[in-house]
Amino acid sequence: MPLPAGARVLDAGCGLGAGLIELHRAYPQAALEGVEWSALLRVACAWRCPWARVRQGDLWADDWSGYAIVYLFQRPESMARALEKAQHEMRGGGWLASLEFRIDAKAPAHVLACPDGRRLHLYRFDGS
Numbered sequence: 001m002p003l004p005a006g007a008r009v010l011d012a013g014c015g016l017g018a019g020l021i022e023l024h025r026a027y028p029q030a031a032l033e034g035v036e037w038s039a040l041l042r043v044a045c046a047w048r049c050p051w052a053r054v055r056q057g058d059l060w061a062d063d064w065s066g067y068a069i070v071y072l073f074q075r076p077e078s079m080a081r082a083l084e085k086a087q088h089e090m091r092g093g094g095w096l097a098s099l100e101f102r103i104d105a106k107a108p109a110h111v112l113a114c115p116d117g118r119r120l121h122l123y124r125f126d127g128s
Contacts, residue, residue: 001095001122005029007068011052012059013037017045019071019099020052030068035059064089073099080105083123090125097122 003009007030011019014034023032032052036042039056046054064070064085072082083103086096095109098121102108110122 001069003027003030003068006031008033008066009069009071010035010062010064010067011071012062012064013072013074014045014049014054015041015073017048017052017054019073020045020049020054023069023071024049024051027069033067035062060085064094065092067094069095069097071097071099072101074101076101079103086123086125093124093126095122095124 009023009027009030009032011023011034014020014036017034020032020034034045034049034052034054035057036045036054037058042054042056070090074082079098079101082096083106090096100118102121103123106123108121109124112120114120
């Protein structure tokens with residue numbers, strides 16, 4: 001997914017920062033952000049990812065509308081909620097990237113095979 005320099009990318013539920021590290025490798029020119037519910041994990045992630053803005057918060061309460069990409073590595077049962085949130089908030093051509101878990105109610109625009117064998121499901125939200 002090509003991104004302009006400075007595009008905002010969110011790792012929603014960033015944990016210790018593994019996703020942010022990979023996003024930084026793929027998009028070094030992006031403005032990377034992470035949100036994590038756990039204060040302890042947020043501190044550890046911020047330490048591991050000093051080039052990202054990492055904050056404590058609720059990924060479900062966040063507004064996803066300003067992001068070019070929202071990356072998730074959640075659980076299968078939360079994917080319907082992620083779809084509803086993305087449909088309401090990501091109307092300007094944003095992408096939702098889900099590691100391993102599909103959204104059953106929406107066909108992905110692309111599915112990429114990761115080097116470790118997992119799949120990255122990419123969903124486009126363009127306002128339609």
